[in-house]
Amino acid sequence: MPVNSTHYLFLSLLLFSIGIMGVLIRRNAVIIFMCIELMLNAVNLLMVAYSRMFGDADAQIFVFFIMVVAAAEVAVGLAIIVMMYRKVHSVDINILNRLKH
């Protein structure tokens, strides 16, 4: 069966769903953050596939910008996680529900 756009759609959807599952089943803040990166990469893969199929370079530039924003997001997010670890000596996200008290 020759590879077509639907295969890339399914692969990217599968990776995205695995990322969602990871966010839902893990309690470690760092792992949840990594699952968000996985979801971003699933979207990137789909955008590159469609860029190839429609012969348009704009989508690849968008992927480039997604990587830029992801790098900035990781820097700030990891700083927040480090700060949280310094305060409560844990990266368990269940501790964060103390924010509501």
Place this chain on the structure above:
Amino acid sequence: MNYNIHDILFWGLSAMAVGCALGVILSRNPVNSVMFLILTFFAISGHYLLMNAQFLAVVNIIVYAGAIMVLFLFVIMMMNLNADVEPQKGQLVQLAGVISGGVLFLVILAAIKSASPIDVDKSASQIGLIDNLGKVLFTKFVLPFEISSVLFLSAMIGAIVIGKKEDTHVINK
């Protein structure tokens, strides 16, 4: 059954990507999760190469596998996280999470399964090469490119401000 090298590589890289993504969410040790995520990024870079998006393949390796995952590894090793201190959710919550993710997968699958497939153009396209992407980036997208540099600067300052110790002046007094 006319498999060619392109299809074989596609299936191999897909299996590697999905298997390593499962490894990310299933392994107890956070360091193993990082290693699996790096392997996933390599598989995705392989997909980019397969689609002749050479610039993005290299940038994906350098930025994601090189820079971002090293940052994750530093943080994990600095906090000394390992499988023993790893917090676990209850079985019921994990089951609910897997079911929710699976239902999302099925719903989107049902929505897109009737999408008409577009065949992959096997001829070498010049779109993903760096000279073409550079022309597009510095003509059509030059303003977002400059704004992203401001974003990086603000992210850097933000990370420093958030990460610095607040109580140093208290200790000094």
